[in-house]
Amino acid sequence: AQSVxxxxxxxxxxxxxxxLLRCNYxxxxxxxxxxxxxxxxxxxxxxxKYTSAATxxxxxxxxxxxxxxxxxxxxLTKPSAHxxxxxxxxxxxxxxxxxxxxxxxxxxxxxxxxx
Amino acid sequence: KAGVxxxxxxxxxxxxxxxxxxxxPISGHRSVSWYQQTPGQGLQFLFEYFSETQRNKGNFPGxxxxxxxxxxxSEMNVSTLELGDSALYLCASSRGVRSYEQYFGPGxxxxxx
Numbered sequence: 001a002q003s004v005x006x007x008x009x010x011x012x013x014x015x016x017x018x019x020l021l022r023c024n025y026x027x028x029x030x031x032x033x034x035x036x037x038x039x040x041x042x043x044x045x046x047x048x049k050y051t052s053a054a055t056x057x058x059x060x061x062x063x064x065x066x067x068x069x070x071x072x073x074x075x076l077t078k079p080s081a082h083x084x085x086x087x088x089x090x091x092x093x094x095x096x097x098x099x100x101x102x103x104x105x106x107x108x109x110x111x112x113x114x115x
Numbered sequence: 116k117a118g119v120x121x122x123x124x125x126x127x128x129x130x131x132x133x134x135x136x137x138x139x140p141i142s143g144h145r146s147v148s149w150y151q152q153t154p155g156q157g158l159q160f161l162f163e164y165f166s167e168t169q170r171n172k173g174n175f176p177g178x179x180x181x182x183x184x185x186x187x188x189s190e191m192n193v194s195t196l197e198l199g200d201s202a203l204y205l206c207a208s209s210r211g212v213r214s215y216e217q218y219f220g221p222g223x224x225x226x227x228x
Contacts, residue, residue, distance in 0.1 A: 036219075043119070043205055043219035090158065102148065102171070102209075103217060105158040 002027045002093050006106035014114045019063075019078040021109045023091030026072060032094035033074040034103065035065055039087045047089075050074060061085070086113045117142065119208050119220035127226045133194040136223045140187050140208030146170075147189040148217060149181060152203040161204075164189050165211070193225075201227045 007022040025031055032051050036044040048059025055067040065076045074091060091106040120139045128134050140147050148171075149161040160173040164183035181191040187208075193200055203224050207217035 034216075041221075041224070043121075043221045044207075046216065046218065049216060102163065103160075107157045 002031065002104050004091050004093050004104055004106040006089075006091050006109050008109055009107065010110050010112065012112040012114060013081045015083055016080050019076070019081045019085065019111065021076040021089050021091075021111065023065075023074045023076065023106060024072055025074060025091070025093045027093055033065075033067060034092040034094075035059065035063070035074075035076050036090045036092060036105075037061075037087045038090065038108075044090060047076070081111075081113045083113050083115065086111055119206055119218055121204075121206050121220040121223050123223060124221065125224045125226075127228060128196050129228055130196055130198060132196050133192060134196060134225060135190055135192045136204055136206075136225075138189045138191075138206030138208075138220060140189070140206075141218055144208035144210055144218070145187050146209045146211055147183055147187065148207045148209070149189070149191050150205040150207065151175075152205055152222070153201075158205070161191065196227045198227050201225060 003026045005024045013019055034049045035047040037047050038044050047063050048057045048065055050057050050067045058064045063078045065074050067074050088108045088110045090108045092103045122137045138147055146165045148163040151159045151161055161175055162169055162181050163171040167183045178194045183189045203222045205222045206220045209217045
């Protein structure tokens, strides 16, 4: 069965520092993986996706993620944090139907950026 | 291209009442999924509709129902509201029933008192 684990419910970085948000998945089939961002009182916005092409995926707002099959990971990174990056980030894995829906989400990681 | 729209954005209801939420997908998208988001449970899948048919359903009681119209717009209904139904309800649209790239609306914040 597919599942997603996001390590750390809260991550705090200083402005200009590296952002690293961790995501590990389990899947019995080659997965599609996604990162979404949610700003307060808003819906989820797709940051980037992995669909079995390049293992290093670039997304919007300077974020990127690397698919590592051997580590079953899909960590999200950004070289230099900006105040506007403060939000909640969700990792998701694809799943063919079932009671969990087409996407299974992690619990989310709230990113705080200190000036 | 206009994004996913949800109405209303905010709702306050009393326990025992019922509520209907609306979602208009991105033009050309035929699949609509609904999610409930709460601080304790996170994002939980409610159901998915494609071509006016429910294709997939999450583990929610029968009080939660939905439908999709021929123009792909979707509504979800919650009857006999309970305090625990207070949540952000998110709608997402995608091109097809197995299109994993989902685009989310801003959500409807439902508060049950």
